[in-house]
Amino acid sequence: MTIQITNHYQALTEIDAIQYALEKNLLEANQDYTCKEIGDGNLNLVFHITPTTGGTGIILKQALPYAKVVGESWPLTLERAYIEASALQWQATFVPTLVPKVFHIDKQLAITVLEDLSNLTILRTGLLNGNTYPKVGKDIGTFLAETLYHTSDYALHPFEKKKQVKRFSNPELCKITEDLVFTDPFFDSETNNFEVELKEQVESIWANDLLKLEVAKLKKQFLTETEALLHGDLHTGSVFVNENRTIVIDPEFAFYGPIGFDIGQVFANLLFAYLHHPEKIDRLQTLQEVWETYYQSFTDLWNKGTEDPYTKVEGYLPFTLTKHWEDALGFAGCEAIRRTIGLAHVADLDSIKNQNQRIHAKLVSLKIGQRLILERKSITSIQELLSLIHQEVSTV
Ligand SMILES: Nc1ncnc2c1ncn2[C@@H]1O[C@H](COP(=O)(O)OP(=O)(O)O)[C@@H](O)[C@H]1O
Numbered sequence: 243m244t245i246q247i248t249n250h251y252q253a254l255t256e257i258d259a260i261q262y263a264l265e266k267n268l269l270e271a272n273q274d275y276t277c278k279e280i281g282d283g284n285l286n287l288v289f290h291i292t293p294t295t296g297g298t299g300i301i302l303k304q305a306l307p308y309a310k311v312v313g314e315s316w317p318l319t320l321e322r323a324y325i326e327a328s329a330l331q332w333q334a335t336f337v338p339t340l341v342p343k344v345f346h347i348d349k350q351l352a353i354t355v356l357e358d359l360s361n362l363t364i365l366r367t368g369l370l371n372g373n374t375y376p377k378v379g380k381d382i383g384t385f386l387a388e389t390l391y392h393t394s395d396y397a398l399h400p401f402e403k404k405k406q407v408k409r410f411s412n413p414e415l416c417k418i419t420e421d422l423v424f425t426d427p428f429f430d431s432e433t434n435n436f437e438v439e440l441k442e443q444v445e446s447i448w449a450n451d452l453l454k455l456e457v458a459k460l461k462k463q464f465l466t467e468t469e470a471l472l473h474g475d476l477h478t479g480s481v482f483v484n485e486n487r488t489i490v491i492d493p494e495f496a497f498y499g500p501i502g503f504d505i506g507q508v509f510a511n512l513l514f515a516y517l518h519h520p521e522k523i524d525r526l527q528t529l530q531e532v533w534e535t536y537y538q539s540f541t542d543l544w545n546k547g548t549e550d551p552y553t554k555v556e557g558y559l560p561f562t563l564t565k566h567w568e569d570a571l572g573f574a575g576c577e578a579i580r581r582t583i584g585l586a587h588v589a590d591l592d593s594i595k596n597q598n599q600r601i602h603a604k605l606v607s608l609k610i611g612q613r614l615i616l617e618r619k620s621i622t623s624i625q626e627l628l629s630l631i632h633q634e635v636s637t638v
């Protein structure tokens with residue numbers, strides 16, 4: 243079967259993907275290739291095309307016009323593919339070694355052709371398998387500081403910043419987060435999914451108006467603040483690693499939002515890695531390194547000079563970093579709760595085979611999630627955060 247390369251969208255097959263890449267001169271013509279669809283995410287097709295003789299190939303990622311995890315009943319804009327590719331290209335200007343190379347973009351077919359990273363491991367998988375990655379905390383901290391600072395009002399002229407806010411308007415993907423992270427888990431919604439053993443705890447969340455008021459405030463921030471271009475879905479399944487390299491992939495949820503959202507998602511997903519392997523304290527050391535690197539790198543970028551004269555005013559930098567910290571804790575709390583009882587779970591918790599241990603880990607996640615939301619303004623240091631985590635792991 244061959245595909246006509248037209249302006250009309252069609253979802254590719256594995257054979258189509260090879261032909262497409264050959265026609266676009268993305269592969270050498272005088273070789274044979276094999277192609278496998280390897281997408282394990284919730285939304286897209288990911289084709290891995292390699293020479294039949296072996297070795298590195300290319301990745302062809304194509305958005306489907308619906309959410310793959312649910313099916314055609316959940317239509318989804320194809321424009322997200324272009325947002326993802328554009329975010330990767332912009333991020334590459336700040337952190338070229340921390341994002342995959344983009345070889346080709348096709349807006350009509352919602353295709354992005356990317357560097358093949360299959361010799362690396364998805365961070366979530368590597369951590370679940372018991373591996374440790376000494377560089378990853380610093381690399382993610384650097385990624386966060388560089389991408390968030392350089393796309394913010396601190397670094398950009400206000401005209402340029404507002405142009406970028408428009409360019410990265412991503413309402414359909416934001417709506418997924420608004421529903422799945424901030425709303426559904428806090429109400430008795432159909433999308434929720436949790437074990438019966440969690441019911442009592444879940445119902446106490448649904449009945450807790452004080453908690454819901456704080457989540458409402460966090461959701462409002464997500465809806466309205468345009469601090470920087472966020473990755474928007476920065477969990478450990480969005481990071482490739484080996485001992486030497488860290489590569490952040492999959493920014494299809496990119497949009498202008500509150501800086502603490504990206505940081506908080508990283509915090510929560512490292513917490514899940516720790517809850518899976520509570521004997522592996524390095525997961526929390528990584529979390530600490532993410533924050534400390536972020537703090538130092540953001541400070542250095544700020545001190546080098548910014549667009550806004552107010553950034554020279556004493557107290558403004560600590561005020562800003564305190565806001566990022568408090569927001570990160572609150573957003574981490576929402577992520578902890580939604581990945582435990584909402585629609586999209588994480589393998590870190592779901593794959594714990596022993597039933598008692600799994601339920602314990604999930605109860606801890608729910609408890610920590612609630613405390614981070616409620617106490618985000620009174621947890622003032624990384625040490626306090628780590629003590630809170632240790633306390634909950636040993637007492638629930
Ligand atoms: N550049 C790449 N190199 C190798 N494998 C990749 C690459 N990008 C994605 N993958 C594989 O495809 C999977 C899904 O990719 P991802 O971008 O997370 O898709 P989705 O947007 O559907 O979540 C990843 O978990 C990884 O296994």
Ligand SMILES: CSC[C@H]1O[C@H](OP(=O)(O)O)[C@H](O)[C@@H]1O
Nearest residue numbers: 283284285309311418422475586
């Ligand atoms: C219906 S999308 C659910 C969920 O999936 C996205 O994550 P992934 O990167 O695994 O595709 C995102 O976190 C959404 O909230």
